[in-house]
Structure formats: structure tokens, C-alpha cells
Amino acid sequence: MTDLLPTGHRRIHELKMQGIVKRFPGVLAADHVDFEVKAGEIHALLGENGAGKSTLMKMLYGLYQQDEGQIFINREHVQIRSPQDAIKQGIGMIHQHFMLIPSLTVAENVALGLKSSRGLRLDLDVVAKRILELSERYHLQVEPDIPVWQLAVGEQQRVEILRALYRGAALLILDEPTAVLTPQEVDQLFHILNQMANDGHALIFISHKLHEVLAISQRITVLRDGRRVDTIPTEGATKRILAEMMVGRPVVLEYERVECKPGKERLVLKKVSALSNRGDLGLKNVDLTVHGGEIVGVAGVSGNGQRELAQVITGLRPTTEGEIFLEGQDITGKSPVLLNSLGLSHIPQERMIEGVIKEFTVAENYILQDHGRKPYATNIFLNFRQVVTRTKDAIRAYDIRTPSHETPVKSLSGGNIQKLVLARELSRSPKVLIAAQPTRGVDIGATEYIHKRLLEERDKGTAILLISEDLDEIRALSDRIVVMYEGRIVGEVKNENVDVNQLGMMMAGVTS
Numbered sequence: 001m002t003d004l005l006p007t008g009h010r011r012i013h014e015l016k017m018q019g020i021v022k023r024f025p026g027v028l029a030a031d032h033v034d035f036e037v038k039a040g041e042i043h044a045l046l047g048e049n050g051a052g053k054s055t056l057m058k059m060l061y062g063l064y065q066q067d068e069g070q071i072f073i074n075r076e077h078v079q080i081r082s083p084q085d086a087i088k089q090g091i092g093m094i095h096q097h098f099m100l101i102p103s104l105t106v107a108e109n110v111a112l113g114l115k116s117s118r119g120l121r122l123d124l125d126v127v128a129k130r131i132l133e134l135s136e137r138y139h140l141q142v143e144p145d146i147p148v149w150q151l152a153v154g155e156q157q158r159v160e161i162l163r164a165l166y167r168g169a170a171l172l173i174l175d176e177p178t179a180v181l182t183p184q185e186v187d188q189l190f191h192i193l194n195q196m197a198n199d200g201h202a203l204i205f206i207s208h209k210l211h212e213v214l215a216i217s218q219r220i221t222v223l224r225d226g227r228r229v230d231t232i233p234t235e236g237a238t239k240r241i242l243a244e245m246m247v248g249r250p251v252v253l254e255y256e257r258v259e260c261k262p263g264k265e266r267l268v269l270k271k272v273s274a275l276s277n278r279g280d281l282g283l284k285n286v287d288l289t290v291h292g293g294e295i296v297g298v299a300g301v302s303g304n305g306q307r308e309l310a311q312v313i314t315g316l317r318p319t320t321e322g323e324i325f326l327e328g329q330d331i332t333g334k335s336p337v338l339l340n341s342l343g344l345s346h347i348p349q350e351r352m353i354e355g356v357i358k359e360f361t362v363a364e365n366y367i368l369q370d371h372g373r374k375p376y377a378t379n380i381f382l383n384f385r386q387v388v389t390r391t392k393d394a395i396r397a398y399d400i401r402t403p404s405h406e407t408p409v410k411s412l413s414g415g416n417i418q419k420l421v422l423a424r425e426l427s428r429s430p431k432v433l434i435a436a437q438p439t440r441g442v443d444i445g446a447t448e449y450i451h452k453r454l455l456e457e458r459d460k461g462t463a464i465l466l467i468s469e470d471l472d473e474i475r476a477l478s479d480r481i482v483v484m485y486e487g488r489i490v491g492e493v494k495n496e497n498v499d500v501n502q503l504g505m506m507m508a509g510v511t512s
């Protein structure tokens with residue numbers, strides 16, 4: 001097998017980072033961090049958004065230079081000034097955003113940037129052959145001749161892994177690799193990672209998901225605010241222990257809800273149907289009522305009409321039949337802008353697409369829907385002082401991690417964007433709030449906060465429709481739970497009386 005490995009490849013028995021410091025303007029992203037990983041080990045790097053995980057690993061991969069501290073490979077001091085240096089040292093990194101060229105084939109992407117001594121054609125045959133060998137060895141299931149644009153996200157990620165292996169990576173850094181994957185793809189990835197570790201690779205697995213870290217790693221290093229909290233063996237670790245290490249205080253994994261006192265009917269759907277993007281009926285004959293002061297949870301497996309439901313209510317998708325009422329007023333077919341002004345708020349599922357304008361700053365996004373209204377505007381003039389003050393208050397109150405209110409939203413993490421959208425939507429004291437997957441992709445600290453705020457909002461009398469694929473979230477927050485299956489509401493239960501098995505059956509479309 002050695003002839004498969006490119007020249008210059010080295011084995012990494014052990015890699016150590018010692019006393020690593022990295023400063024960004026206003027942020028100490030790495031504060032004297034020690035970290036080590038060994039061949040055959042999957043070492044998880046766990047921490048909330050902004051804890052410094054990516055920064056630490058980017059120094060290992062030569063994308064950033066540390067201000068202080070040293071890196072040792074097999075006890076030998078090394079300097080990594082660029083990704084080329086890192087690759088020469090046997091270090092590979094899979095980024096959160098893939099760096100493949102869609103129009104090129106898998107083999108062409110893998111060959112990209114490699115030195116070619118002969119004609120490209122010949123080289124590609126060699127590359128393709130080796131791709132198949134590596135693919136087989138690590139169960140990557142990658143075909144060399146397919147253009148990358150035809151591949152699913154999980155497959156593209158495997159091409160990235162293959163690219164790194166091809167370049168002789170003995171140590172592979174995976175930065176939140178599961179964020180973009182379906183549960184099945186995650187299983188498949190874990191299988192590949194275990195195979196690589198068994199084969200003597202060292203792996204660094206970055207995540208903020210506790211169950212994943214517990215499932216895949218042998219050791220866990222927790223980072224918080226740029227500091228290493230501790231490194232512990234995975235065996236014996238629990239979600240509770242890890243959550244507390246991450247957040248720095250005990251974390252409520254379950255809430256106490258005061259009894260709900262439902263008020264008037266705020267949102268009523270009568271026999272509402274709508275088309276899906278595929279053109280068939282995505283929403284069928286839905287009757288639904290949400291009262292002030294209650295949270296109604298919509299449970300269901302992804303793709304059973306939840307998205308269409310949120311969109312018809314918020315005016316982003318037309319209905320084909322039925323009516324929707326907000327406090328008795330017929331709002332069917334009204335525009336999102338009008339609905340907004342009537343007191344309907346929306347935390348959209350696709351927050352990067354529907355929730356914010358990425359190029360705009362935090363402050364601009366905070367006043368996105370209200371820029372024409374008081375207190376931000378008088379006549380046609382924006383009151384900048386009000387905008388800045390209110391945005392700064394929100395940043396503080398919601399603990400939005402951003403260098404300033406003038407930072408473009410695109411450089412914030414998903415969790416922080418979600419907190420910004422939540423802050424904005426709740427600042428408007430809505431009558432009805434549609435919260436679609438409000439904590440998907442959000443870390444536990446922020447999740448806890450978002451949950452707390454949603455419960456507070458309910459206690460203030462807001463009618464909340466919580467659409468979530470996370471049954472734990474539905475159970476933790478809802479007063480009533482409805483289940484969607486194939487575009488219909490197939491059942492309703494009170495949370496107190498819920499039987500999880502029964503709920504699961506309804507979600508799977510099994511009716512008793």
C-alpha cells in the first residue's frame with residue numbers, strides 16, 4: 001500500500017500545541033491553549049460558537065499564525081506558515097464550507113493544485129485509480145468521473161476527505177463536519193472516521209453537539225472563551241458534565257413551565273391548503289388555533305408540511321384553499337410586510353435566506369422591518385442614535401457575539417444570527433410568533449437562552465407556534481402538541497399527557 005502514499009508523507013504519532021495565544025482586535029481567541037492528539041485517536045474539540053475552536057485549528061493548518069506558543073510533531077518543533085506547510089507535515093483540514101469547483105469532476109478536483117509532471121490527461125488516470133483505492137479502503141463511495149455539482153452534500157464532503165487523504169494527511173481536522181449532513185450521512189461519516197482512526201490516522205473532530213462528541217471520540221477537549229477548560233476521556237463523560245464545562249455554569253436541560261393560561265384566540269387556520277415547491281399539495285386542510293399565552297408545538301419528521309405551514313401563515317407562500325385569521329382579521333394572502341405591521345413575527349427556518357440580509361450590518365438587520373417606523377425614523381430620516389442604542393442593548397441582552405453593531409451579519413456564527421433574529425422579532429412585542437426550528441444549528445448556551453425567552457414571551461401573552469423537528473424541544477416548551485404527517489395534522493395531545501411512543505407513531509404516519 002505504501003506506493004499509494006505520495007512522497008514527503010509522514011506519520012504523525014503525536015501532535016502537541018503548547019501555550020498557543022491568538023489575538024484578534026478586541027478578542028483573545030486563544031489564551032495559552034494546550035492541545036494534543038495521537039495517532040489512532042479521535043479527539044473532539046468541543047465548545048460554543050465563538051469559543052475559539054476554528055481559530056485554534058486554523059493555526060494548526062497554517063491559515064493563521066499564533067502570536068505565542070509552539071507546535072510539536074513527534075516531539076519535534078515545527079513551524080506551520082501556510083496550508084502548504086501543513087500538508088507537507090501531514091495535516092489536512094475539512095472546512096465547514098467546501099472548497100470544490102462544481103463544474104470539475106471528482107478526480108479533477110482532487111488533482112487540482114497537485115504538481116503534474118506529465119500531461120494532465122495521464123495524471124488524471126493515475127489520480128482516478130488512486131481515488132478508487134482510497135475510496136474502497138475508507139468506504140468513501142466516491143466515483144472519480146462524476147462532476148461535483150451532481151453530488152449530494154455528504155458526497156462532496158467525502159470528496160474533501162479524499163482530497164486530504166490523497167495529499168497524505170496523517171492528521172485530519174474536521175470543522176463541524178456534521179452541520180450540513182442528514183442523520184444517515186452522519187452515521188456514514190462516523191463509520192469513515194472510525195476506519196481512518198483504526199488505520200492510524202489522528203483525527204480532530206470539532207463540534208458543539210454533545211451527543212456526537214460522546215458517540216465518536218476517545219477524548220474531549222472543551223474550549224470556552226479562548227481557554228481550554230479541560231481535556232477528559234470520553235468514557236465516563238455525560239451531557240450534563242460537558243454542557244457545564246462548555247457554558248461555565250450548570251445548564252438547564254429541562255425547564256419548569258408555569259401552567260399556561262390561554263387567552264383569546266390569536267391565530268386561527270381554517271381548512272388551509274397550499275402547494276409545496278414540488279407542485280403537489282404540501283399542506284392539506286389544516287385546522288389550527290393558537291391562543292394568546294400558549295405555545296403550540298408542531299412536531300413531525302422534516303418535510304411533512306412544516307415549512308409550508310410557516311410560510312402560508314407568514315405570507316411567504318399562497319394558500320390554495322382556506323382562511324387564516326389574526327385576532328379575528330382575515331389575513332389570507334396578505335404580504336409579509338403587512339402581517340408584520342399587524343403584530344406577526346417570524347423566526348424563519350432558513351434564517352440566512354429569509355431572516356437576514358447577509359451583507360448588511362448587525363444594526364441594519366436589527367431594524368430591517370422597522371426602519372420606516374418609530375423610534376427609528378421620523379419622516380424619512382433614520383435616527384441613527386436610536387438605531388445604535390437599541391442594537392447595542394439587544395447585543396448585550398441576547399449575548400450576541402459580534403465585534404460590533406457595524407459588523408456585517410455574514411461574519412457571525414449561525415447561533416448568533418439566530419439570536420439577532422430572535423432579538424429583533426421579540427423587540428416588536430408580537431401578538432403572534434411563528435418560530436420555525438428556532439434552535440437548529442445553535443449551541444446549548446444560546447438554545448437555553450432562546451428557550452427561556454420563548455417561555456417568557458408566552459407568559460407575557462404572546463401566541464407562539466413552535467415548529468420543530470427536535471422532539472425534546474417540543475416537549476420542553478409546548479403546552480399543546482400537534483403532529484404533522486404528509487401535510488396534514490394527524491393528531492393533537494396535551495404535553496402533560498404525552499406518550500412519546502404514541503407521538504413517534506403519529507410522526508411516522510401510523511394511526512391507531
Ligand SMILES: Nc1ncnc2c1ncn2[C@@H]1O[C@H](COP(=O)(O)OP(=O)(O)O)[C@@H](O)[C@H]1O
Pocket residue numbers: 024025027028029047048049050051052053054055056401403413
Ligand atoms: N479573522 C478573524 N478576525 C477577527 N476575529 C475573529 C476572526 N476569526 C475569529 N474571530 C473571533 O475569535 C473568536 C473565536 O472564533 P472561532 O475560532 O471562529 O470560534 P468557534 O470556531 O469556536 O465558533 C470569536 O470571538 C470570533 O469572533
Ligand SMILES: [Mg+2]
Pocket residue numbers: 050053054055175
Ligand atoms: Mg468554528
